[in-house]
Amino acid sequence: MSPVVEAxxxxxxxxxxxxxxxxxxxxxxxxxxxxxLARLRRAxxxxxxxxxxxxxxxxxxxxxxxxxxxLSTLPMFGGGRRLVVIDEADDFVQTYRPELEQYVTRPxxxxxxxxxxxxxxxxxxxxxAVATSGLVIRCVALSRGQLRRWLRAWAAQEHNxxxxxxxxxxxxxxxxxxxxxxxQELRKLALDAGPQGRIGVEQIERAVGTWxxxxxxxxxxAALAGDVPKAFxxxxxxxxxxxxxxxxxxxxxxxxxxxxxxxxxxxxxxSQGRRVExxxxxxxxxxxxxxxxxxxxxxxxxxxxxxxxLYRWLLEADMAMKGASSLPPRLILERLLLRLAGPxxxxxxxx
Numbered sequence: 001m002s003p004v005v006e007a008x009x010x011x012x013x014x015x016x017x018x019x020x021x022x023x024x025x026x027x028x029x030x031x032x033x034x035x036x037l038a039r040l041r042r043a044x045x046x047x048x049x050x051x052x053x054x055x056x057x058x059x060x061x062x063x064x065x066x067x068x069x070x071l072s073t074l075p076m077f078g079g080g081r082r083l084v085v086i087d088e089a090d091d092f093v094q095t096y097r098p099e100l101e102q103y104v105t106r107p108x109x110x111x112x113x114x115x116x117x118x119x120x121x122x123x124x125x126x127x128x129a130v131a132t133s134g135l136v137i138r139c140v141a142l143s144r145g146q147l148r149r150w151l152r153a154w155a156a157q158e159h160n161x162x163x164x165x166x167x168x169x170x171x172x173x174x175x176x177x178x179x180x181x182x183x184q185e186l187r188k189l190a191l192d193a194g195p196q197g198r199i200g201v202e203q204i205e206r207a208v209g210t211w212x213x214x215x216x217x218x219x220x221x222a223a224l225a226g227d228v229p230k231a232f233x234x235x236x237x238x239x240x241x242x243x244x245x246x247x248x249x250x251x252x253x254x255x256x257x258x259x260x261x262x263x264x265x266x267x268x269x270x271s272q273g274r275r276v277e278x279x280x281x282x283x284x285x286x287x288x289x290x291x292x293x294x295x296x297x298x299x300x301x302x303x304x305x306x307x308x309x310l311y312r313w314l315l316e317a318d319m320a321m322k323g324a325s326s327l328p329p330r331l332i333l334e335r336l337l338l339r340l341a342g343p344x345x346x347x348x349x350x351x
Contacts, residue, residue, distance in 0.1 A: 004131050007032040007139040008146070011039070012153050019044040021107035022100075022134035024127075026120035030257065030311065031179035032139040033116060034318045037085065041324070044081050044112050050324060053082055058312065059089035059116075064096040068103070071111030082111050087312045089115040097126050104129040116315075147177055154183070155199075159190040162198045170204045180250040180318075187244065216243075216251040223340040224298040231337045235330075245329035246321050249336070253314050256340075259299050260310035261285035267308065306342060313339050 007025075010016045011032065017039045025033050045053050055070045070084050086092055093100065093115060104126070107113070120127055120136065130136055142150055148168045155161040155168075163171075163186075175181050185208055192203050216238060222231035238248055262278070262285040269276035278296050287295045299307060313336060319325070320332045327335070 004136045004138070007036045007137050008142055008150050010137065011035055012150070012157060014157075017043060017137075018135075019112050020133070020135040021111065022104050022113045022115070022130050024115045024117060024120050024130050024134070024136045025139050026117050026136065027139035027141075028118055029139045029141050029179065030253075030315060030318075031183065034315055034322070036137055036139060037114065037116075038319065038322050038324070040112070040114065041083060044083055050083075051326070054085065054324075055082070056085045056087060056316075058309075059086050059092035062086065062092065064092075064099045067113070068108075071108045071113060074110060080110055082108075083114065084111065085114045085116065087116050087315065088308075090117045090119060093117060093120075093126065097124070101126050101129055104134060141177070142179075144172070144177070147172060151182060151186075155186050155189075156197075158183075159186045160197050161186060161190055161193055162196060163189075164198070164200050167200050167204050170201055171208065174204070174208050176254075178250075178254050180253055184244070184247045184250040187246070216248045217255070219248065219337070220252045220255055220340075221294075221298075223337040224301060226301065226341045228338060228341045231341065232334065235333060235337065239330065245333055248333060249314075249317055249321060252336075253318070256310050256314055258282070258285045258287050259295065259302065259307065260314075262287065262295070262299060263302075263304065263307035263310070267304070302340070302342070306339070309339075 005016075007027070007029070017036065019040050023040060025036055027033070041050055041054065057067060057070075067084055067086065071082060073082060074080060103113070122128075122131075127136065148165065151168050151172070152163045152165070155163040171182065171185060175185055189199050189203060189207055190197075192207050193199055216235075218234040219231050219238065222228075222234055235248070239245065259282075262281040265281040265284055266276045266278065269281075278299060279292055282292055282295050282299070302310075317332055317336045320327060321329055325332065
């Protein structure tokens with residue numbers, strides 16, 4: 001297998017992703033990253049006790065020595081292997097590039113290091129080292145043409161659906177190119193498939209239109225406003241109405257990723273000595289014009305410290321939904337909503 005692979009292609013070939021001592025997930029397509037990481041975990045650790053053999057660090061907050069110590073510690077479970085994941089590792093890679101270059105040449109025998117980065121230039125020495133003895137997995141957005149082909153193959157492989165080309169085009173037109181949302185639609189469409197699993201334009205028009213009318217915006221708006229009780233009530237209504245928790249997460253994620261992207265644009269500008277207006281950053285992140293004012297208020301309430309953690313929170317929730325946690329799906333959603341709402345304000349002592 002080539003040491004540099006496309007995530008979208010490797011996910012269509014079960015068993016193709018063979019864990020290497022050092023793996024780099026590069027790009028900004030979080031659905032692909034989540035599924036690739038899940039495949040790597042399953043291949044390296046098996047189906048049980050993955051939590052005991054997995055450690056995750058925030059790239060900006062961890063030192064290389066801590067990572068190395070964790071990689072060299074044998075877990076009690078997980079087949080004797082240790083998986084260490086560094087989220088948002090761009091700065092970590094930049095700071096500890098010499099140490100990482102040396103580690104790639106002599107990795108821990110039972111350790112598996114996964115670096116999640118936005119960018120991993122092929123011109124740096126570390127890239128060449130990982131491409132030689134490790135694994136570089138490109139998790140990038142698909143073009144409209146690539147998406148139709150990939151979506152049909154993914155529907156057949158993961159959901160046993162025979163999705164026609166016109167139906168695939170209509171699904172993308174109605175839902176957009178967010179892979180998480182498209183996957184959730186396919187899950188629901190599988191219940192409406194015919195004897196041979198065929199899905200045509202008629203099913204798309206009927207099922208997708210109905211589902212799209214039931215959004216998780218009320219849940220998200222309440223959480224971002226800090227109103228946890230209201231967020232929980234709205235969540236309860238959605239779940240009682242039959243909405244799948246994974247679908248609720250996918251709907252919220254589409255909006256939260258735009259907020260996270262806007263926060264990153266602002267911070268990148270600041271690091272380069274440029275002042276980026278919040279409205280401009282949100283527009284660049286794909287926030288519709290009619291939602292700009294509300295999105296600005298939500299991002300300001302989140303604050304920089306929590307806004308930069310949105311990507312990690314979403315990735316953790318997505319992985320937990322896919323079996324990385326023993327928590328029930330509802331509690332996974334509630335934990336995310338609590339994080340979005342932030343700490344409760346302290347009450348002033350009575351006078």
